Amino acid sequence: MAKLDVVIFPDERLRQHCKEVTVFDDELKQLAEDMFETMYADDGVGLAAPQVGISKRLVVMEVPFDEEKPEELFKEALVNPVIIKKENPMVSKEGCLSVPDYVAEVERFADVTVKYQTLDGEEKECTAHGLHAVCIQHELDHLDGKLFIDMLSRLKRQMLQKKYTKLKRREHLA
Ligand SMILES: [Zn+2]
Numbered sequence: 805m806a807k808l809d810v811v812i813f814p815d816e817r818l819r820q821h822c823k824e825v826t827v828f829d830d831e832l833k834q835l836a837e838d839m840f841e842t843m844y845a846d847d848g849v850g851l852a853a854p855q856v857g858i859s860k861r862l863v864v865m866e867v868p869f870d871e872e873k874p875e876e877l878f879k880e881a882l883v884n885p886v887i888i889k890k891e892n893p894m895v896s897k898e899g900c901l902s903v904p905d906y907v908a909e910v911e912r913f914a915d916v917t918v919k920y921q922t923l924d925g926e927e928k929e930c931t932a933h934g935l936h937a938v939c940i941q942h943e944l945d946h947l948d949g950k951l952f953i954d955m956l957s958r959l960k961r962q963m964l965q966k967k968y969t970k971l972k973r974r975e976h977l978a
Pocket residue numbers: 899900901902942943946
């Protein structure tokens with residue numbers, strides 16, 4: 805396994821519309837494993853392939869089914885996931901490994917049903933609630949080049965863009 809580099813906003817690779825996965829081979833499994841390792845290393849609960857610069861419809865997550873029972877975890881790699889039902893709007897407080905040290909409130913749905921394939925290509929469906937549902941919505945947005953900060957006001961977004969561009973420049977100098 806290997807930890808991968810996380811792509812940081814405003815990198816354009818976060819804006820790609822990712823490609824459907826059609827080959828379910830060892831390479832795909834390896835990528836999912838590496839994404840899990842990367843997610844654990846950065847203390848995330850979910851990670852999407854474009855966040856490591858890969859244009860594939862693949863996300864990994866490890867998140868409780870129910871926040872009241874934190875030991876029962878939904879640990880899964882979701883291939884070609886599609887939300888087929890969403891209900892009950894809610895406000896969620898989110899962060900993202902690609903937008904470090906920033907948390908914002910965005911509008912999501914509290915209950916979603918997602919259809920996806922496993923790493924072996926098997927079809928599955930799952931209904932999720934609360935944090936689990938939010939995580940699915942956040943990660944799936946990444947596959948279409950969307951970030952949670954897109955839902956903020958234009959002014960807030962421009963401030964963020966400036967802040968992260970500056971940080972990036974400083975990194976290059978170091
Ligand atoms: Zn994210």
